[in-house]
Amino acid sequence: MSGQIAAADAPLLVQLAHHLQRPVDEATRQRARLHLLDWLACVAGARQAAVKPFAFDANIASTAALLGNVLEMDDVHRLGRLHPGPVVWCSIVADYEAGLDAWLDAAVRGYEAMIGVGATFDDWHYAHFHPTSTAGLFGAAAAVASLQECDVSETAHALGLAGSVTGGLWQMRHEDTMAKQWHVANAMVSGGSTAVWARRGMTGPLSLLEGPQGLYAATCRAPKPMLFGPGWRIEEVSFKPWAACRHAHPVIDCALELRAAGRLAAPFHVETYADALAFCDKPHPTTDVEAKFSLQHAVAVIADGRNATPADFTPEAITALAPLRRQVTVAEDPAITARYPAHFGARLNGLELVDCRGDPERPVTEADIIAKMHMLANWGGLPPSEADRAADLALHGNDAAAVVAMLDKWLK
Known part of the structure; x- marks a missing residue:
């Protein structure tokens, strides 16, 4: 595979394709292993979710695609606002x-393409x-292209x-649907297949x-420049400690800090950025999905002594x-909004946090x-031995x- 740098006036996708040909270093592969384990954890936890019966074939990848986002604990890139x-x-x-080495390299390249495109959206x-849907097809295409050993063209x-x-429209947020999970499966199937077709000579629009x-x-009014840095952007990705929408994580983090200091007491006043309100101002959730997208429920969870695990967003x-x-x-x-999306912040009863646990600035171990x-x-109903097995393999x-x-065993 060529390592040449594309001309600056080449179409953006040609520049990105050149950028993806770089060799992946061992330290970045090790980072990818952490993301593999994180994804396996998300799939394991969702294996008994209501979405499972709709994975109506024996294809492991399709079933895993439907499950990986169900618990809202999948990794996230802040600038791209995608998973x-x-x-x-x-x-x-x-x-x-x-x-597995080919998997790790493909993952790093898939993350790079998905983030590279997604971070340009306004x-x-x-x-x-x-x-996750609109940029996701690019990530799937790049990952499979790496596995197929596709050249730059x-x-x-x-x-x-x-x-x-x-594509992928947010209208799903206004109805009780499984479209969000189906977006992931569609990105995997449609995006991944393009590398196979391109390997056979099928061409696509480079501009x-x-x-x-x-x-x-x-889809944009003011797209941002695409960045081609010397490193790999998987290093910018945040891990999610809690089973809620990422927009609810800043206030969960604040509440945990206040609780640890013995200062979490009603009434509770949350101040945060505009998108957090657009997505998560839900004072009266009625479903588990709505609860995961509720700032009010997030605060209540921690105030009740809970830890924002999947059990804390059930109907009960x-x-x-x-x-x-x-x-x-x-x-x-407005000041918190001005720092977003580079920083997902919040203030609860006077305590402000600029970044969350799991972000690169406050990394998990x-x-x-x-x-x-x-x-x-x-x-997800698996014994501890399966968790140990997953950690060892990943x-x-x-x-x-x-x-x-292992996935086949989990998903049957």
Whole structure:
């Protein structure tokens, strides 16, 4: 694979395809292992979720794609406002014959493409489109292109094909649907297949992003520049410690800090950024999904002595925490909005946090992710031995087929 740098005036997808050809260093592979374990934990925890019966075939990748986002604990990139893990890893698992090193390299490249494109989308795009879906097809295409050992031209055409059919509207937020999870599965299937087609000679629009009838023209008003830094952007991705929408995490973090100091007392006043209110101002949730997207419920969970695990967003928890939710008020702070999305912050009863646990500025440890694996395995009905097995395979193993066999056992 060529390591040449594309000309600055080349179409953006050609520049991105060149950027993706770089060799992946061992330290970045080790980082990718943490994300693999994190994704496996999310799948394990959701294996008994209501969405499972709708994975109506025996395809491990398709089933895992539907499950990886269910618990709202999948990794997240702040500037892109997207979740790369569930799209990229399920695209890779579909190639069960590849070795683990090939998986790790493919993941790093998939994250790079998905974040690289997603971080160029503007607020107008985010107001209407689900970036995990719109950028996800690019991530899936890049990951599979890496597994297929596509050259620069084939990778660029795969990205162009993927972008030509991308989409994903936020209307799903206003109805009780499973569209959010289906977006991940669709990105995996549609985006991943483009690399196979490109390998066979199928071509795509290389100016798909910036062209006059391209993705930016259709979905953005002020797209941001695409960045091609010397490192890999998987290092910028945050891990999610709590089973709620990422927009609710800042206030969960504040509440935990106040609780630890013995200062978490009603009434509760939340100040945060505008998008957190747009997505998560839900004082009266009625479903587990609404509870995960409720700032009021997030505060109530911690005030009740809970730890924002999946059990804290069930119908039983929603009923039990109604009195505490009624004591929560929310408002926008323009200063916090001004720092967003580079920083997801909040203030609760005077305590302000700029970044959350799990962000690169406040990183979790390998032990934290292993503990998350155990917690979610238990929630998903798996014994501790399966959590240990997943941690060993993801963090120390070299056998991709063993990971697939483990998933097969979990998802049957």
